[in-house]
Every structure is written in C-alpha cells, then in structure tokens.
Amino acid sequence: EIVLTQSPGTLALSPGERATLSCRASQRLSSTYLAWYQQKPGQAPRLLIYGASSRATGIPDRFSGSGSGTDFTLTISRVEPEDVAVYYCQLVFTFGPGTKVDVK
Amino acid sequence: EVQLLESGGGLVQPGGSLRLSCEASGFTLGNDDMGWVRQAPGKGLEWVSTLSTGTTYYADSVKDRFTISRDNSKNTVSLQMNSLRVEDTGVYFCAMDSGNDAFDVWGQGTRVTVSS
Numbered sequence: 001e002i003v004l005t006q007s008p009g010t011l012a013l014s015p016g017e018r019a020t021l022s023c024r025a026s027q028r029l030s031s032t033y034l035a036w037y038q039q040k041p042g043q044a045p046r047l048l049i050y051g052a053s054s055r056a057t058g059i060p061d062r063f064s065g066s067g068s069g070t071d072f073t074l075t076i077s078r079v080e081p082e083d084v085a086v087y088y089c090q091l092v093f094t095f096g097p098g099t100k101v102d103v104k
Numbered sequence: 105e106v107q108l109l110e111s112g113g114g115l116v117q118p119g120g121s122l123r124l125s126c127e128a129s130g131f132t133l134g135n136d137d138m139g140w141v142r143q144a145p146g147k148g149l150e151w152v153s154t155l156s157t158g159t160t161y162y163a164d165s166v167k168d169r170f171t172i173s174r175d176n177s178k179n180t181v182s183l184q185m186n187s188l189r190v191e192d193t194g195v196y197f198c199a200m201d202s203g204n205d206a207f208d209v210w211g212q213g214t215r216v217t218v219s220s
Contacts, residue, residue, distance in 0.1 A: 056208055
C-alpha cells in the first residue's frame, strides 16, 4: 500500500511569495502516475499537474511540478489571493492528506 | 462543455444501499477510465474506485460492498453501494481520466449520509 506524506500541513504566505509544497511517497513508482490537485472550499478538485511535471489544460504557468522516485514538489512561483485552497498529491490511486495554502 | 453530473445521494441507514450515477454531457464516455473519489466532512480526498477498460479497482475500505459499472448507452457510470456504514458518509465525486493517468474532469459531487 502506498502512503503519501505532504508537508507542510499549512502554508501562510503573502501575495507574490513563492510556495513550495512537498509530497513524499512510501515507495518508488513511476512519476507518470503523480498528479497534483487544487480544491477550493465548496468546490470539486481541479487537476493542476499530471505526470509529475505537465500542466493540465488552462493552468497558469506560475504552477509547476517536479520530482521523481519518492519525492515530488509543487511550486507556485508567485502566489495570488485566488490560490487559497488545499492542494493534494495523488500517486496511482492514493491521495495525500493535503497542504492548506493561505494567502494574506 | 464537458461536464459530469452526479446524482443518487441521500440519507440512508447503516446497512442500507444507494446507487450513485454519473452522467457525462458534452462528450461520449467511451473507454476513458472513470472513477469515484469521496470526501468525508472536513477531511481530505479518498479514492474509492476506478473502472478501466475491462478492469475494476476498489479501495480496501469498500471492496466487496461497492460495485462500479458503466452503461455506454446512457453515457453514465454508476456506483452501487451496499452494506453502507457510518464511515461511508461524505461527498462522492465522479471523475474521468481522459488519458493522462490523472482525473482531469470532475463532477460537483453528491452527498451521502449514513446515519440512523
């Protein structure tokens, strides 16, 4: 069974700052199956990144993904107030617990 | 516009059954992988089940109780949920993987409450 750990649990930033979100897997699997999602309050999740580093359709280029093996990163180069959300990584079928991003 | 619309949620007693449906509009489901993801109140996302071409996958927590199926004639995917437990309570999202090994289209969710 794959276990995903996300850190930090909460990230509080000012507009324009850089956000670095981590996702660590308990076992090494192909990065083909690593995805990142954004979920805003009261909304369905939205796919941001698939294949560890490919941006989904319509996703701003301030969002980027990287990593391989067991360590993956989602970076928001310059956070905006609209980026307030919980961000989840997913590897194959398993979701991580999420990182909450606050922008003030 | 590509959309998924879930229905069938509601209040059910422990041990009861519900059938969730997910209708695709604006496109034909075809052989795309389809899945269900749930979210308990105030909690994170939990993958429930995926239907790939000819193969079904289930989380251990729902195995032998839930069944996912596809009806291409109705452009729908369903989740039959039996022997429901209090811990099955949550919002159930239908989602599609159009080929990127990730869920890139999501419905808005349907709420399931299991309570006596």
